[in-house]
Amino acid sequence: MKHPFERVVQQHGATVLRVCRAVLGVQDADDAWSETFLAALRAYPSLPDDANVEAWLVTIAHRKAIDVIRARERAPLPVAELPSTGAAPAKDPDLWALVATLPDRQRQAVAYHFFAGLPHSEVAAIIGCTPDAARRASSDGVAALRAKWLPE
Amino acid sequence: MTTIFEGAPPALQPDHPEEAAALSRLHARLETDAAASELLDVAYRTVDTPIGALLLAATPEGLVRLAFEREDFDTVLEALAARVSPRLLASPARLDAAARQVDEYFAGTRRTFDVPLDWRLTKxxxxxxxxxxxxxxxxxxxxxxxxxxxxxxxxxxxxxxxxxxxxxxxxxxxxxxxxxxxxxxxxxxxxxxxxxxxxxxxxx
Missing domain, CATH: 1.10.10.10 (Winged helix-like DNA-binding domain superfamily/Winged helix DNA-binding domain)
Incomplete structure (x- = not known):
């Protein structure tokens, strides 16, 4: 039996937003989030009852993020700087801008493993690499973030 | 996720105000997109009345369920997901007219309801x-x-x-x-x- 979709949004909306922000930056994250949840709503009735909903959502978000990145590459916008959290309070260190400095695979691995809490094996399946590579990418990514977050 | 750094970055703390605002904006957008794509099978909202909160739920055909707080709204929503459709979102827009009429009824200014009804839960x-x-x-x-x-x-x-x-x-x-x-x-x-x-x- 399926729970109301509203419950899915309440339970996983924040995680999916963080994943989208980590992979795409704050600016493009809204579009990816919206397309992820609309696609999820469409497919929801046929999702197996025992499915891992968070992993399912992150997989959809990953594909939507790739779509956004491809669209961005086809029509590059004149963005001089990394996307920044324009709406965020000034005291909030710009985590998303830091994450944006990581290479693609590290960014994805950090997003899916640390922000969404998926095991390396699932991260590997989503990104399309070996579990070892996923583990290395997320630990390298986090090490780089820590170094930038906590400079001496 | 809070173990990435010593001291979680504010952006990763639960209920971060900017994130909460973004999620509320995104929810509204999802409601609009879902309705436009004909994926909003059940929309619901609550209204406060002198006899407690009431839950109103509607399909595209009309009002399908009105529930009292003592029925437990979570239980009612689970039942709607099972009996009508799990494509169910909190979305007040579809229930504007019904909610207004309920208000008017309790204010004593309305004697009959004039909203389309979806009778599918009874036969x-x-x-x-x-x-x-x-x-x-x-x-x-x-x-x-x-x-x-x-x-x-x-x-x-x-x-x-x-x-x-x-x-x-x-x-x-x-x-x-x-x-x-x-x-x-x-x-x-x-x-x-x-x-x-x-x-x-x-x-x-």
């Missing part, structure tokens, strides 16, 4: 009974026995009681206007206090 004899109830006017009451007779099944008094007790659209389909033959209240899904308030409101 057979129960539906026949409820359709009869829809014709009982404001401030008027009938007995369970009278309703049974009016629906052509004079011996089905108990079944009339069951139809009232399982009315998916109370207040709008006025099962509160059905009493025992001796004038006592009988039962009510929203509680006897609520039934008294509704009858008192209509008697005023």
């Amino acid at each position: 057979g004899f129960r539906r026949t009974v409820l359709e009869h109830l829809a014709g009982i006017g404001y401030g008027v009451t009938e007995s369970y026995t009278q309703v049974a007779a009016a629906t052509g099944s004079p011996r089905a008094v108990r079944a009339v009681g069951t139809a009232c007790a399982t009315n998916p659209l109370p207040i709008v389909v006025p099962c509160h206007r059905v009493l025992r033959s001796d004038g006592s209240l009988g039962g009510y899904l929203g509680g006897l206090d609520a039934k008294r308030v509704l009858l008192g409101l209509e008697a005023a």
Whole structure:
């Protein structure tokens, strides 16, 4: 039996937003989030009852993020700087801008493993690499973030 | 996730205000997108009334469920997901008219509801009974026995009681206007206090 979709949004909306922000930056994250949840709503009735909903959502978000990145590459916008959290309070260190400095695979691995809490094996399946590579990418990514977050 | 750094970055703390604002904006956008894509099978909202919060739920066809707080809204929503569709979102827009009319009813300025109804949660004899109830006017009451007779099944008094007790659209389909033959209240899904308030409101 399926729970109301509203419950899915309440339970996983924040995680999916963080994943989208980590992979795409704050600016493009809204579009990816919206397309992820609309696609999820469409497919929801046929999702197996025992499915891992968070992993399912992150997989959809990953594909939507790739779509956004491809669209961005086809029509590059004149963005001089990394996307920044324009709406965020000034005291909030710009985590998303830091994450944006990581290479693609590290960014994805950090997003899916640390922000969404998926095991390396699932991260590997989503990104399309070996579990070892996923583990290395997320630990390298986090090490780089820590170094930038906590400079001496 | 808070173990990435010494001291979680504010952006990763639960209920971060900027994130909460973004999620509320994104929820509104999802409601609009879902309705435009015909994926919003059930929309719901709550309204506050003198008898407590009421849950209103509608399909694209019309109001499908009105529930009392004592029914437990989570349970009601789970049942709607199972019986109508799990594509169900909190989305007040579709219920603007119904919510306004409920407000007006409790303010005493409205005597009949004028919103499309989706009757899919009731069928057979129960539906026949409820359709009869829809014709009982404001401030008027009938007995369970009278309703049974009016629906052509004079011996089905108990079944009339069951139809009232399982009315998916109370207040709008006025099962509160059905009493025992001796004038006592009988039962009510929203509680006897609520039934008294509704009858008192209509008697005023």
